[in-house]
Amino acid sequence: MAGTITSARRVYLTIYNWVVFYGWLQVLYRSLITLRQSGHQSVYAAVETPLQLAQSAAAVEILHSLIGLVRSPVSATLPQVSSRLYVTWGILYSFPEIRTHFLVSSLVISWSITEIIRYSFFGLKEAFGAAPGWLLWLRYSTFLALYPSGITSEVGLIYNALPYMVESGKYSLRMPNKWNFSFDYYYNAILILGIYVPGSPHMYGYMLGQRKKALSKAKRE
Template sequence: MAGFLSALRRLYLSVYNWVVFLGWLQVLYLALKAIKESGHERVYDAVERPLQFAQTAAVLEILHSLVGLVRSPVSSTLPQVGSRLYVTWGILWSFPETRTHFLVSSLIISWSLTEIIRYAFFGLKEAFGASPRWLLWLRYSTFLVLYPTGIASEVGLIYIALPYIKASEKYCIRMPNKWNFSFDYYYLAILVLGIYVPGSQHMYSYMLGQRTKALSKAKKA
């Protein structure tokens, strides 16, 4: 029974990783095609649906951590997935004024390259029990550049959205109301920006630690 459950787990995780891998591959292809043919202003329009699918699918990774399907701790999975979902839905989808900025291109390229490598690495690992060393090196080294460019793009787009958030009052709740409660999405966005500084430092340090462990283990193997 334990062997069957283990095989089922590997099959599920393998399918999940390869499906999302294909999603991010499509995002990268469409983004580069849009940049070449129409310029950075058209990137978001070209990738909107596959981006939303690929990024929202990462919600399952929180569940995977919670139920023990993977070893990644929820403490690192939740903030990374949550921040990307916020930018995907809470900024780009909610405020169209941000979509033509060049930071969208750097965001999409950083995200998609990172995730193509990551999902390929885990897809091969689940399907065959191991990944080639060159892919392991890419998995634990490319983030040194792609994580800062991705974070800078996320922070930049949230900052750019602030005046549009304030002017539109979208998602705001004003008193009086039956809940006797008020909420201002503008201040939430400012709070998120404030969290990015310590949060990104924590995540970068965590990934550096993971890189050291993974590459050291690979050398000994």
């Protein structure tokens, strides 16, 4: 019984990783082609659908962590996935005015390269029990540059969306209302920007620790 469950887990995670890998490959390919042919203003339109699908698929990784299907702790998975979902849906989808910003290009390229490496690494590990040494090194090294560029792009896009939040009043709930409750999407975004200040160094430090552990283990083997 235990062997059947383990096999089912490996098959599921193998399929999951390679399907999402393909989604991010589409994002990278379309963004680079569009950037070359039409400029950064057209990148979002070219990648919108695969970006939304690939990033939304990551939501199940929170469940994976919660039920112990993977080793990643929820404390690391939840903030990373939720922040990206927020930027994907709460910023880019919700405020079309910023879709032509040059930071969209740096965002999707940083995200897609990171995820192509990550999902192929775990896809190979689940399918064959191991991944090549060079892919292990990429998995735990490319974030040194891509994480800061991705975070900078996320913060920059949220910041640039602030005036449109105020102007449109989108997702805000004003008093008086039957629920006797108010919510301001603008101040919510300010709060999220504030969370990035301690959150980003914490996540970077966690990833540095994972890098040291993974590369040390690889050397011993």
